Amino acid sequence: xxxxxxQILAAKALNKKLLAILIDPDKVSMEEISNLCQKINTTxxxxxxxxxxxxxxxxxxxxxxxxKSEIELPILLFPGNPSQISANADGILFLTLLSGRNPxxxxxxxxxxxxxxxxxxxxxISTGYILIESGHETAVERVSKTNPxxxxxxxxxxxxxxxxxxxxxxxxxxxxxxxxxxxxxxxxITLVSHNIQIPVIVxxxxxxxxxxxxxxxxxxxxxxxxxxxxxxxxxxxx
Numbered sequence: 325x326x327x328x329x330x331q332i333l334a335a336k337a338l339n340k341k342l343l344a345i346l347i348d349p350d351k352v353s354m355e356e357i358s359n360l361c362q363k364i365n366t367t368x369x370x371x372x373x374x375x376x377x378x379x380x381x382x383x384x385x386x387x388x389x390x391x392k393s394e395i396e397l398p399i400l401l402f403p404g405n406p407s408q409i410s411a412n413a414d415g416i417l418f419l420t421l422l423s424g425r426n427p428x429x430x431x432x433x434x435x436x437x438x439x440x441x442x443x444x445x446x447x448x449i450s451t452g453y454i455l456i457e458s459g460h461e462t463a464v465e466r467v468s469k470t471n472p473x474x475x476x477x478x479x480x481x482x483x484x485x486x487x488x489x490x491x492x493x494x495x496x497x498x499x500x501x502x503x504x505x506x507x508x509x510x511x512x513i514t515l516v517s518h519n520i521q522i523p524v525i526v527x528x529x530x531x532x533x534x535x536x537x538x539x540x541x542x543x544x545x546x547x548x549x550x551x552x553x554x555x556x557x558x559x560x561x562x
Contacts, residue, residue, distance in 0.1 A: 328371075328398050328415045329449050329494055332546070335370075336523045341540045345369045346402060346527065346550035348376035348502070349387055357387065361394035363557040373402040373548060374413065377463040377502065381407035388412040401446070404467060406437040415447035417495070422488050423455040424470025451495040451525075452488025454481060456508050458529055462501025472501070478512040485516045485524075496520060498544075500528030503551045507535060510542035517543025533560070 335342055345364055352360060364372070372395060374388060388410050391399055401416040403409060409416065418437075421429035441448060455464055455472040465472060473481050485496045498508045498516065507529035517524045526539045527548030539547045553559050 328400065328447050331398075332495070332523050336545045341544070342370045342546040343368055343536070344371040344373045344400075344525075344527075344546055344548045345553055346373040346375075346548050347387075347391070348550065348554070349374065349379045349382075349384060350376045351554055352387075354383060354386065354390065357390045358394060360557065361391060364395055364397075367553075367560045369397060371546070372397050372399045373417070374399060374410075375402035375404060375408050377404045377467040379404060379408055381409075384408060384410045385412050400449070403437075405433055406440055409437060409440045409444070409446075411444035411446065413446060415449055416441070417451040417453075417497070418448045419451050419453045419497070420488070420491075420493065421455070421468055421470060422452045422484050422493075423473045424468055426468055426470050429468050429470065449495060450493045451497050452485065452491070452493035453497045453499060454484055454488070455499050455501060456481065456512070456528075458500035458507075459505030462504055462528075464499070464501045475506065475509055475512070478509070478515045481512055482515050482519055485520055489520045489522055493522065495523050495525055497525040497527070499526075502528065504529030507531075507539070510538050513539060513542035513544055517545070 389412050399413045401413045457472040457475040488496055500508050508526050523545040525546045526544040531552045536547050
C-alpha cells in the first residue's frame with residue numbers, strides 16, 4: 325500500500341492541493357463524533373489531524389476508532405506530547421519545534437515517544453514545526469514555553485525551514501497557532517515554498533475559504549483548518 329507521505333509527494337508533484345481538518349480532542353466529546361464525521365464527509369478534506377497542545381490522551385484510542393469507522397480519510401496524529409499517541413491512527417507527524425529552543429520539544433518528547441511508537445505500525449513522518457507570530461499568545465507558546473518567529477522576518481523563517489530540510493524533515497509546517505489572530509503571511513509562504521523541496525503545510529488563523537485559497541496560491545501544499553471548522557461545521561457550505 326502506498327504510504328501517506330508518498331501520496332503527499334505525488335499530490336505536490338501534480339500541484340494538487342490538500343486540506344486537513346484538525347480535531348482537538350479537548351474540544352469535542354465522544355457524543356458529538358458521529359455528527360462531526362457526517363459534516364466532515366461533506367467537505368473537501370483529504371486528511372484528518374488529531375491532537376492538541378494540552379490534551380492528556382484520555383479516550384484517544386476510542387476517538388480515533390470512531391473516526392475511522394465513519395470517515396475513509398487518512399488520520400494523522402498531531403501530538404503535543406507522547407501521551408497523544410494511538411496505534412489506531414494511520415500515521416503521526418513526528419514534530420520537532422524548530423522555532424523554539426526548549427529541549428523538551430526539540431528532542432526530549434521525541435525520545436520518550438520512541439518506545440510507544442515501536443509498539444505500533446504508525447507511519448512516522450518527520451515534520452519541522454515552525455511557530456509564527458500571530459498577534460497574541462497561543463496555546464502552543466504557553467505549553468511549549470517558546471516564542472514564535474517574527475512575522476516580519478521571512479528570511480529567518482526560510483533559514484529555519486531550510487535547516488529543517490537539511491536535518492532531514494520530510495515536511496515543514498508553518499503554524500500561526502490555534503485560534504491565531506493573524507494567519508501566516510502569504511509572502512512568507514511563497515518564500516519558503518519556493519526555496520525548499522519538501523511539502524509545506526500551513527495552519528492557524530485561517531477563517532475563510534478565501535484565506536485557504538490565498539494560502540494555496542502562495543505555495544502551501546496542504547492547509548489545515550481547526551478553529552474555523554470547530555466554530556462552524558457548515559464552514560465549507562457557506
